[in-house]
Amino acid sequence: MNRFLSQERLPVLITSVVAIAMFLIAGFKYDNFLTLRVFFNLFSDNAFLGIVAVGLTFVILTGGIDLSVGSMVGCSSIMLATLIRDSQVAPPLAVGIVLAFGCLIGLTQGFLIARFELQPFLVTLAGLFLCRGIALRISQQSVQIDHPLFDQWASFSIALPQKSSLSFAALLLFLVVGIGWYLSRLRPFGRAIYAIGGNRQSAELMGVPVRKTLIGAYVISGICAALGGVVFTLYTQSGNAVSGTGLELDAIAAVVIGGTLLRGGYGSVPGSLLGVCVLGIVQTAITFDGTLSSWWTKIVIGVLLLGFLLLQRWIESAALSRRALAPSGTN
Amino acid sequence: MSESTPLLHLQGIDKRFPGVHALKGIDFELETEEIHALLGENGAGKSTLIKVLTGVHAADGGSICIEGRQIAPRNPNEAVTFGISTVYQEVNLAPNLSVAENICLGREPRNVFGIDWRAVGERTKSALNRVGLRVDPQRLVGDISIAEQQLVAIARALDVEAKVLILDEPTSSLDQDEVAQLFATLRRLREEGMGIIFVTHFLDQVYEISDRITVLRNGERIGTFQTDELPRIELVSHMIGRSAESLEHGAMASHEVSGHEPFLTVTNFGKRGSVQDLNFEIRSGEVIGLAGLLGSGRTETARLLFGIDHGTEGGYQLDNRSAHLTPRSAISRGVGLNVEDRKAEGIFPGLSIRENMVVVAQVKRRWWQRISTAEQKQVADEYVSALQLQPPNTDRNIENLSGGNQQKALLGRWLAVEPRLLLLDEPTRGIDIGAKFEIMALVERLRLEGKSFVFISSELSEVIRVSSRIVVLRDRRAVTTISRAEANEEAVVAAIAKHE
Amino acid sequence: TPTNEAPTASLEPTSNTATPAEPTKKLVIGFSQIGAESGWRTANTKSIQDEAKKRGHDLKFSDAQGDQENQIKAIRSFIAQGVDVIAFAPVVETGWGPVLKEAKAAGIPVICSDRSPTFADDLFVTFIGSDFVKEGEMAAEWMLKNVKGPVKIAELTGTPGSAPANDRAAGFRAIIKDNPDYSIVFSQTGEFERAKGKAVAEALLKGEFKDVNVIFAHNDDMALGAIQAIEEAGKVPGKDIIIISIDGVHDAFVAMSEGKLNCSVECNPLLGPLIMDACEKAVAGIEQPRRILMEDQVYDTTNAAAALPDRKY
Amino acid sequence: MKSMPSWIYALGALIFVLLFNAFATPGFFEINVLDGRLFGSVIDILNRVAPVALLSLGMTLVIATRGVDLSVGAVMAMSGAVAASLIARPEGNILLGLNFGDSVFLIVLAGLVTGLLCGLFNGLLVSRARIQPIVATLLLMVAGRGVAQLISDGQIITFSAPAFASIARGATLGMPNPFWIVVLFAAVILVLTRWTALGLFIESLGSNPIAARNVGINTGALLLFVYSVTGVCAGMAGMIAAADIQGADANNAGLYLELDAILAVSVGGTLLSGGRFSLVGTLIGAILMQTLTTTILTRGVAPELTLVVKALVVLAVCLLQSPTFLHMLRPKKVAA
Ligand SMILES: Nc1ncnc2c1ncn2[C@@H]1O[C@H](COP(=O)(O)OP(=O)(O)OP(=O)(O)O)[C@@H](O)[C@H]1O
Ligand SMILES: Nc1ncnc2c1ncn2[C@@H]1O[C@H](COP(=O)(O)OP(=O)(O)OP(=O)(O)O)[C@@H](O)[C@H]1O
Numbered sequence A: 001m002n003r004f005l006s007q008e009r010l011p012v013l014i015t016s017v018v019a020i021a022m023f024l025i026a027g028f029k030y031d032n033f034l035t036l037r038v039f040f041n042l043f044s045d046n047a048f049l050g051i052v053a054v055g056l057t058f059v060i061l062t063g064g065i066d067l068s069v070g071s072m073v074g075c076s077s078i079m080l081a082t083l084i085r086d087s088q089v090a091p092p093l094a095v096g097i098v099l100a101f102g103c104l105i106g107l108t109q110g111f112l113i114a115r116f117e118l119q120p121f122l123v124t125l126a127g128l129f130l131c132r133g134i135a136l137r138i139s140q141q142s143v144q145i146d147h148p149l150f151d152q153w154a155s156f157s158i159a160l161p162q163k164s165s166l167s168f169a170a171l172l173l174f175l176v177v178g179i180g181w182y183l184s185r186l187r188p189f190g191r192a193i194y195a196i197g198g199n200r201q202s203a204e205l206m207g208v209p210v211r212k213t214l215i216g217a218y219v220i221s222g223i224c225a226a227l228g229g230v231v232f233t234l235y236t237q238s239g240n241a242v243s244g245t246g247l248e249l250d251a252i253a254a255v256v257i258g259g260t261l262l263r264g265g266y267g268s269v270p271g272s273l274l275g276v277c278v279l280g281i282v283q284t285a286i287t288f289d290g291t292l293s294s295w296w297t298k299i300v301i302g303v304l305l306l307g308f309l310l311l312q313r314w315i316e317s318a319a320l321s322r323r324a325l326a327p328s329g330t331n
Numbered sequence B: 001m002s003e004s005t006p007l008l009h010l011q012g013i014d015k016r017f018p019g020v021h022a023l024k025g026i027d028f029e030l031e032t033e034e035i036h037a038l039l040g041e042n043g044a045g046k047s048t049l050i051k052v053l054t055g056v057h058a059a060d061g062g063s064i065c066i067e068g069r070q071i072a073p074r075n076p077n078e079a080v081t082f083g084i085s086t087v088y089q090e091v092n093l094a095p096n097l098s099v100a101e102n103i104c105l106g107r108e109p110r111n112v113f114g115i116d117w118r119a120v121g122e123r124t125k126s127a128l129n130r131v132g133l134r135v136d137p138q139r140l141v142g143d144i145s146i147a148e149q150q151l152v153a154i155a156r157a158l159d160v161e162a163k164v165l166i167l168d169e170p171t172s173s174l175d176q177d178e179v180a181q182l183f184a185t186l187r188r189l190r191e192e193g194m195g196i197i198f199v200t201h202f203l204d205q206v207y208e209i210s211d212r213i214t215v216l217r218n219g220e221r222i223g224t225f226q227t228d229e230l231p232r233i234e235l236v237s238h239m240i241g242r243s244a245e246s247l248e249h250g251a252m253a254s255h256e257v258s259g260h261e262p263f264l265t266v267t268n269f270g271k272r273g274s275v276q277d278l279n280f281e282i283r284s285g286e287v288i289g290l291a292g293l294l295g296s297g298r299t300e301t302a303r304l305l306f307g308i309d310h311g312t313e314g315g316y317q318l319d320n321r322s323a324h325l326t327p328r329s330a331i332s333r334g335v336g337l338n339v340e341d342r343k344a345e346g347i348f349p350g351l352s353i354r355e356n357m358v359v360v361a362q363v364k365r366r367w368w369q370r371i372s373t374a375e376q377k378q379v380a381d382e383y384v385s386a387l388q389l390q391p392p393n394t395d396r397n398i399e400n401l402s403g404g405n406q407q408k409a410l411l412g413r414w415l416a417v418e419p420r421l422l423l424l425d426e427p428t429r430g431i432d433i434g435a436k437f438e439i440m441a442l443v444e445r446l447r448l449e450g451k452s453f454v455f456i457s458s459e460l461s462e463v464i465r466v467s468s469r470i471v472v473l474r475d476r477r478a479v480t481t482i483s484r485a486e487a488n489e490e491a492v493v494a495a496i497a498k499h500e
Numbered sequence C: 001t002p003t004n005e006a007p008t009a010s011l012e013p014t015s016n017t018a019t020p021a022e023p024t025k026k027l028v029i030g031f032s033q034i035g036a037e038s039g040w041r042t043a044n045t046k047s048i049q050d051e052a053k054k055r056g057h058d059l060k061f062s063d064a065q066g067d068q069e070n071q072i073k074a075i076r077s078f079i080a081q082g083v084d085v086i087a088f089a090p091v092v093e094t095g096w097g098p099v100l101k102e103a104k105a106a107g108i109p110v111i112c113s114d115r116s117p118t119f120a121d122d123l124f125v126t127f128i129g130s131d132f133v134k135e136g137e138m139a140a141e142w143m144l145k146n147v148k149g150p151v152k153i154a155e156l157t158g159t160p161g162s163a164p165a166n167d168r169a170a171g172f173r174a175i176i177k178d179n180p181d182y183s184i185v186f187s188q189t190g191e192f193e194r195a196k197g198k199a200v201a202e203a204l205l206k207g208e209f210k211d212v213n214v215i216f217a218h219n220d221d222m223a224l225g226a227i228q229a230i231e232e233a234g235k236v237p238g239k240d241i242i243i244i245s246i247d248g249v250h251d252a253f254v255a256m257s258e259g260k261l262n263c264s265v266e267c268n269p270l271l272g273p274l275i276m277d278a279c280e281k282a283v284a285g286i287e288q289p290r291r292i293l294m295e296d297q298v299y300d301t302t303n304a305a306a307a308l309p310d311r312k313y
Numbered sequence D: 001m002k003s004m005p006s007w008i009y010a011l012g013a014l015i016f017v018l019l020f021n022a023f024a025t026p027g028f029f030e031i032n033v034l035d036g037r038l039f040g041s042v043i044d045i046l047n048r049v050a051p052v053a054l055l056s057l058g059m060t061l062v063i064a065t066r067g068v069d070l071s072v073g074a075v076m077a078m079s080g081a082v083a084a085s086l087i088a089r090p091e092g093n094i095l096l097g098l099n100f101g102d103s104v105f106l107i108v109l110a111g112l113v114t115g116l117l118c119g120l121f122n123g124l125l126v127s128r129a130r131i132q133p134i135v136a137t138l139l140l141m142v143a144g145r146g147v148a149q150l151i152s153d154g155q156i157i158t159f160s161a162p163a164f165a166s167i168a169r170g171a172t173l174g175m176p177n178p179f180w181i182v183v184l185f186a187a188v189i190l191v192l193t194r195w196t197a198l199g200l201f202i203e204s205l206g207s208n209p210i211a212a213r214n215v216g217i218n219t220g221a222l223l224l225f226v227y228s229v230t231g232v233c234a235g236m237a238g239m240i241a242a243a244d245i246q247g248a249d250a251n252n253a254g255l256y257l258e259l260d261a262i263l264a265v266s267v268g269g270t271l272l273s274g275g276r277f278s279l280v281g282t283l284i285g286a287i288l289m290q291t292l293t294t295t296i297l298t299r300g301v302a303p304e305l306t307l308v309v310k311a312l313v314v315l316a317v318c319l320l321q322s323p324t325f326l327h328m329l330r331p332k333k334v335a336a
């Protein structure tokens, strides 16, 4: 029994192999693709998506889902921008307020889901509508931020060879992935998340604080989504109520590609980062190609995702059946 | 009873579920240094009492005192802080976590960085040792057998400091050695001053280990007795509410096999990485018993014969034609399987008892010929009364049935289609004595009508009682076949245990 | 002919007057389009692609599916790829500072079309496109001239938060705000869609405000939907209710020539030639005006029929 | 003891919204006769609800199997684009090879077949490739709209075909045709699931897929069936949308309608966790959502508030369906 090829690691392994293969293939096809710059851009450009996906991973691991993350990004982005520009709130405080708001929404959703056993899909769908409504209520115009400290954050980056660099957002992404990994692996909270995803009734009977843990998962997701909004605001130095539309689907796709099962219980935080990279590579490759019309772009993304999922499924079933056969090798 | 305050004292515990008055003012006392058996037929309210006691369900009335102090646990964790540790009926573990993680879940040892995985490993090791389970602590619980899971659950319950230990049918999947090991542990704990509540349907075990017995029936307490003062016969009649002799009428003496031609033949049948070398044939009117240790491959054999898993080696012939079965084709050719893990693979939670019982008949009848509701009621009612399923209202959600009654409903599901061959994997697990005898009598009656069975049970006496022949499995291979004439416990145990 | 700040009146801008810089050199042009959310947008994309092909440039086209982040990613990819010039139609006005600074640092000139990014004036070479505020104003001016007050107006707005919706609403309001005879009594989004426009109009005609005199739609599609709803309600579009919209798509011209639509302010999507000119000049380092605006013309029932045969989109 | 149907709260909410309108929205219940058809807000609701109702009928079955179909909106766009291409036959269209003339029957058939193919594709991904439904249908949600745009070349294909347009704009016996189409589809699906054993099988599959396989239910075929039904429903909805505006808008047709359909299903009392389903509840749920929309449109409420109102209604109905919540509301029994 190979622990290394456990149900948790295998998909991550497959995803990384395929991701590297894709990167190399695109590298041979397009000039300037196989560069550090393109590689590090993956993290800088997808930092907000990655941060949102990390939060969402916790929720999905419990067997739930959070559809509100995309609107939350838009909501926190416009909120942050108006706070800084119109209310003259200092950026650190404004970020704090926005994160608190994300926390509040997550708390409310988590409470409804955990306390009243409402279905996560519906509660967070309502959250999606609500956050977008609030965002549009705050301002329908996009809001430019012009604040020296904020500018400083936005333009901070670590220069790396080949004209590449890692932005503040990318560093934040790595930090969030690190914290997420720590929480899920090394804290009892993380184990409780997995246990609930494995079997909620059992977890309850085993004395796992199911409600608290569930609420915790949605709070993390809410905070991560709000932080994603902050990073998005850094990325564009402006707030926009409609940003993040449909982002929840990208985030779900990233989490799933990263090997987390939507029914909960299996998966990992670093896997989701990998999923984000896969999406980023596909997108970058399509841009480098630059010949696809609008509709072919959609079709090609769909087909690539399909191929990816089928490949993942195929390798997984092959590996699992080999594992099942393994004991017979001894006799 | 005793003048000192009891360790645990329940008074007037009352619990109603929609439509069921599950507990009617139950009084119960548990002393220190006592193993107290809680007995009763399926649906008597044993599990419910335990769940109320440990905060899973809120009581509608009554009080709980531990060492004279009134408590009201709101969840199992709180119960643990009051010193009550519980193993619930039906294994309740996280299948996606490792054995070690399951044992320490919710109370992980920590160091500055978080969970101290080293300490987890050590604690797991000692916990597993206590129940005598040798299993890689890193394996996922979902990957180990139900028996192993049951032991893991017990190890987990023993991992905390508790004054009261509650075990709801902990031995339903264990073999004799494991039970012995468990009992040794329980006795030691008793000596250390613990009070233990023990629910089981195995009367031998009750008499082996318990000091006192409390009998429940229909949510009422019938009485509490000193074990050594209560004859078996009396106990059984307390449990079922009628005299015990009436049970034995279906017992069989001779065992004539009516069939002639074998209609199912398996030769060198098996699946790579799973059971192998299956060689036996089944005639109509025969019961083939499968005996073996835990994990010897009985369940896998049944799954293979029913076509859930597919054989890769050897032949499988039905009516002299080689067959590649899927559950669907198996059913259409008169083969049925009552699965071992009824919660995960058997019942349809959320659907009614009636629907759960007619679904196979409906599959057989084809989808466009719906069995009308009236007909469904008729079929379901027939088997509800045949199997004495409680409560008899078949419109209720099957989830609300007690464990044993769920098992009866599943049996009824198969009996309703009158299969030629029914594979019964642990059909008597978690079933009270009355029902056990009923099921065995039913098997015998149907056998005489020309039906065949494969009968799997961890209780050797049951296997010997019903089988025409016994196929012994060891290490996932069929090693011998014992005829009915030669079958007795020693012979079968010898065959199971033989070293080659 | 495009001029500095002086809107052109030409329907089909050509590049004859400006000398194309080094016509022989093939450029690699990165173009980031917003999406393909409407027929107008598709016509815009097609015009750019056709023109690039005609001139033999290598166009790297990227569709952002309506998301700003996708556009920023695309522009950063273009920079990493080392294209000669970047053109893009920003999905919103704000938020381009950081990425355009990067382009500038990489020495790649940037050209904006469609709407101009705010607070980034020194970061792009020129802006080519229409003025949405102006379009809203022109629609209102047509109304002041042709519809006698007092008038109750129902507004079908575009997608909430989008620049054309915001600007057209603002422009329209700026003109009527001093005129108490004209008031907007109902405003609801039709999200630039024909079907939603129809649904909103249908509801409008049964509600409290069924006696409105004018419907102002932020685009033609919603107006065309509204026309159907009016007909189904047994009224005569263009007579019982005056309908004003923006864009000037082909179907709108048909509707105007039938008298069902009263007025449509043109918003010309055929920017390809102008953008290619600007790209070539930018690479060659030729000075060009900061803003190249299309003159958006007002069409109504009087001149639509005549213009119909020439409409390309 | 008979328990209350799961859709009772949706019905309650619907009555509440209607009562609100009766008092607050003048003329809401006014019904006139115009050209032999009924005309009024209530009729509008029954007319406008058709696409979402169709989608949610199919969606009910999919959700009952523990699945979800996110692609229905894109399928609407595709079938609309196919139908419009066949009618308008614009130059350079990739479907020019197919000439069905003016036959409304053949064109509708083509649209339905488009939906069917999409449904089969989804069904295969879910049942064969074992891809989780949300992800499997997400693929077609993204790519499908691309295909629709490919067919229509990114333009709105408009046409003038009174016969086809009457699918959405005509009326029969005073009621708009979309209403009758929903009635027809609902009846067929109701008969298919409740007069045969398919309903039981679907509920079994959703309740416990492993057990369903163990009792011999052909789960693969069943999944194919439910996704196909949903595809066909979406195909019909797409054609209603196209006929309504006499044009196929590949970019916007059915956009986000999958969410409305899911809401309608769950407000109607079918759990997203699968098992028991209620088609009647779904229809009530769909009508409730549409009544809300129509109310909001009629009253000229700001669009961002629309979102908030929708969110609150969904939460309210969900809460009312939660046994835990109801239990909390009930006054505590005094212990004797
Ligand atoms: N959650 C529930 N909802 C409704 N009724 C329930 C529920 N749990 C148990 N019941 C009912 O309460 C009664 C007692 O059930 P309980 O599980 O306590 O029986 P038991 O004595 O443990 O039986 P078994 O030996 O079969 O496990 C049964 O009639 C059962 O149907
Ligand atoms: N899903 C699984 N993955 C890996 N090993 C398994 C799995 N299921 C069963 N096994 C192993 O296969 C062997 C045979 O199991 P099986 O369940 O057939 O035994 P059994 O005789 O029916 O015992 P039981 O009393 O537990 O039903 C055991 O060693 C068990 O641990």
Ligand SMILES: [Mg+2]
Pocket (backbone or CB within 6 Å): B046, B047, B048, B089, B168, B402, B403
């Ligand atoms: Mg029990």
Ligand SMILES: [Mg+2]
Pocket (backbone or CB within 6 Å): B298, B299, B300, B340, B425
């Ligand atoms: Mg077994």
